[in-house]
Each structure stands twice: as structure tokens, then as C-alpha cells.
Amino acid sequence: MSDERFDERLKEAARAYARRLPELPASLDDRVMAAVRTRALPASAARGADPARRGRWWRWLVEPQQVRPAWGVALAAAAALAVWLVPRRAAPLAPPATPAVAALPAADTVYVRFELAAPDAHQVALAGTFNGWDDHATAMTRGSTGVWSVTVPLAVGEQRYDFVVDGARWVPDPTAHAQVADGFGGTTSVIVVGPKGVVRT
């Protein structure tokens, strides 16, 4: 069968099929639309189905409107005030307690090992500028020979500290770089931490 003949027969079949379809009344569209309007939509469908309503917020954002500039500033100030009034927590002076070897130091910190021979002590801690002078923050570990030690990451620069023996006695470090007056009638140990650490004998 040639292509022309095939096309002709296809068109004839289509015309015969169309002749068999019933004639639809002209009022059908009106009746269907009237039925749709009388049936209430669910609330959720009504909110989402209306493209005009859905785009209202976005249009408010992007289209020019007549809004007083002071309103925006006032709203921002009100929001800031509301959050400002929320009670604030005081910034802690001391960092959380550190184990014998703390976390990885930053680039400008180095590990420094502190030791104190105190065979009769029951507990020894390290307190100084680096831990907010908290005598509970940096506990030292007792070795078998009665030497207490701890390794802590310290920032490069000057650090002041003391050992706290048995929670009450503040003892200077005999191996520190220097002892200086603490302003309270006592002394405080001083070390200057360089990028390579602290060399002590």
C-alpha cells in the first residue's frame, strides 16, 4: 500500500468515527461550571489553589509599594529590643575544666608541662591567667615518685600561675622564669611562652 493511499484511508476512518460521536448540547459547559461553583472547596485547597493568594506575600516582597520607611526601622528596633530584654548569661571568666592533656591547641599556643614535687600532697592543681585562676579547672596527676604533673596548651606570651596544694595552699613554681609580687602581699610565678615552648631545667 502506498503512503498516499494509507493516508487517505486513515482520514476516512477518522471522519467515520467522528460521525458516530453524540452531539453535545451547547449548555453543557454552563451546567458543569454551575455545579463546580455550588460545591465548597476544602479550606486547605482553597488557600493553596488560589495562585493570586499564594503569590501575595512574594509580590509584597518584590513589587514596589507605598510603605513608610520608618516602619521598617521601627520593626527592626522593636525586634532588637525584644531580644535584648531576654536575660543574658554572664560570660564566664574561666574556661571549662581541662584534663591532664587538653584539646589540640591553636596555632599560637604550645603545650607546656608543669611539674611539682609534693609527695605528701593529696591533690595538686594548676591555677593561673590561662584558666581564670580556677583552682579546680586544671588538676595535676601524681606520679610514682610523688611528682605531680600536667600538660596544658598555653598561648604564646607571658603566663602567671601558681600550684594549689590540697585546695588551700598556693605554692609558687620553683622552675618558673621568675617570681613576681602579686599585689596582694604574695608572689606569683611567671613564665614567658615562646613559639617553641618553655625550656626549664
Place this chain on the structure above:
Amino acid sequence: MSRAGRMACLLALGLAPAAPAWLAAQQPSVRAALEARGLPADLALAVDSIAARAGANGLPEGPLTDKAVEGWAKHVPAPRIVAAVAAYADRMVEARAAVQGGGVREPDGALISAATEALGAGIGAPSVGTVVRAAPDPSLAAPALTVAAALTAQGLTADQAVTVVADAMRGGRTMAQILDLPSVARAMQDQGMTPAEAGRRILEGGAPTGGVLGPAGGRPGGSPAGPLPPLPRPPRPADHPPHP
């Protein structure tokens, strides 16, 4: 309102919640921090008052709160803590003037604090200015003053300590090398030198770091520039490894 203006307002609204945290970070409440640390309210209030006056005068508040906490931790009576904090604040005023005399018109808190410690160690205001002037960069003046104060506390005379640090900076030594000076001086004294001898040895270039005051990187192998032979490195016990 234009679109850009409305977007700016919305951005301000979005960032508004972060504003209190930012402001709080800039101006932490000294009193609240001290009370959180366990100081009684009246002591915290007294220190807060001193710190507020210092802050209004452009001085750092941190060293004052740190001093108060140190005293409280050491069970120092409150009146003595307040007196020590007030004395430190007064010394900071002198320290700032000394730094300004060295050519830094608006020193930051770290430099003022370091100069305060230097004054407390017995270094005079003119000598503080000398160290500040010798610093190749104002940011290096604070650690240099810290080292000078530490050397003085180790027993070197103030003039010796200032000369050592100033000459080291003028000789182009790195700040890492200068920060090692207290370790060097301590090692020398542990080997039997007097503080004066240690200071003289460092000035003459016989320091174990290869001549602290010698020409910067001028000799291979870090050999000392001075007339004295190099000292051995300070001994390190086996249980005290070099710190990274």
C-alpha cells in the same frame, strides 16, 4: 518604598536577633562575670566601678577583672582586692603615658597591659618608651615589654633587660627568639651564672640560641656573634621533652 529599601529593612529585621549577642561580646558585663565566678556582689560592684572608669578612660578592663579573680581565688580579703585593682588601674594610666612617650599614640589593651607589668617589674617609664621605640612594629612592643619585665624579675637590672630586648629588636631578631630570652637567662642561671653575668653574656652574644644579639641569620649554623664561645644548650631532663 523601593525594592532595595524594603530588602534592607528585611535584612535588618533578620539580623536584629544577633545584635544583642554581638553587643554583649563587645561589652561583657564585668559585674556579672565576677559574680558568676563567685565574688560577692559588693566586691563585684566595687571592681566593676573601677573597671568602668578605666574603660571610659580608654584602658583595658580585662586585666582588672583578672586581678580581682586572682585575689578572690587566693582568699585575699575584699578590701585588699579592691585596693590592688585600683592600684593596677592607676598604673595602667602611667603605662599608657609611657607607651605614648615611646611614639604609639593610641596603644591597644595588650600593649598597655604589658607596659603596666613592665612598670610593676621596676622598669621606668623612659625605659618602657625605649623598648616601644625599638620595636619594628607596634604589635611587637607588647611581647618585648613582657620579656623585659620577665628578665628584670629574673634578676637582671632594668637597664640590662631593656638593653637586651631593644638591641635584639634593632638587630633584627625575630619575636620568637626574643620570647626565648627568659628561658635562656634562666638556663644560664641554673648553670651557676649570676643574673648580671647572664645578662652580660646575652648582650655579648654568647647565648645558647646562637647569639641572640648577633647579626640576624648572619652566620651559618647559628654560631654566636660575640667573643664568647657558645654555651651548651640548656639541659632537658628526660621527662621534660621539648615542647612543640
